Amino acid sequence: MLGRRGAPGPTVGSARVAPAKVATMTDENPAASSRYTVLPERVPLADTIASVETDAAPDPLMGRDTETEFMLRNAG
DSSP states (O other), X not given: OOOOTTOSSOEETTEEOOOOOOOOSXXXXXXXXXXXXXXXXXXXXXXGSOOSOOOOOOOTTXXXXXXXXXXXXXXX
């Protein structure tokens, strides 16, 4: 709800609502800024490649022709 004309900021009923405080990464908030001062160790590309063989995914259509089945079910 908007405030009266000339009133600074929104109001709820007759009580004035304070604007929400936004957290910023400045010296005022040392907990947030200290989290990102050191980067994690680099991961070699060879360690990111899967070395375990995977199983083939099952056929989601289970060998059926779903287009033909749809046409036969819904034919007039």
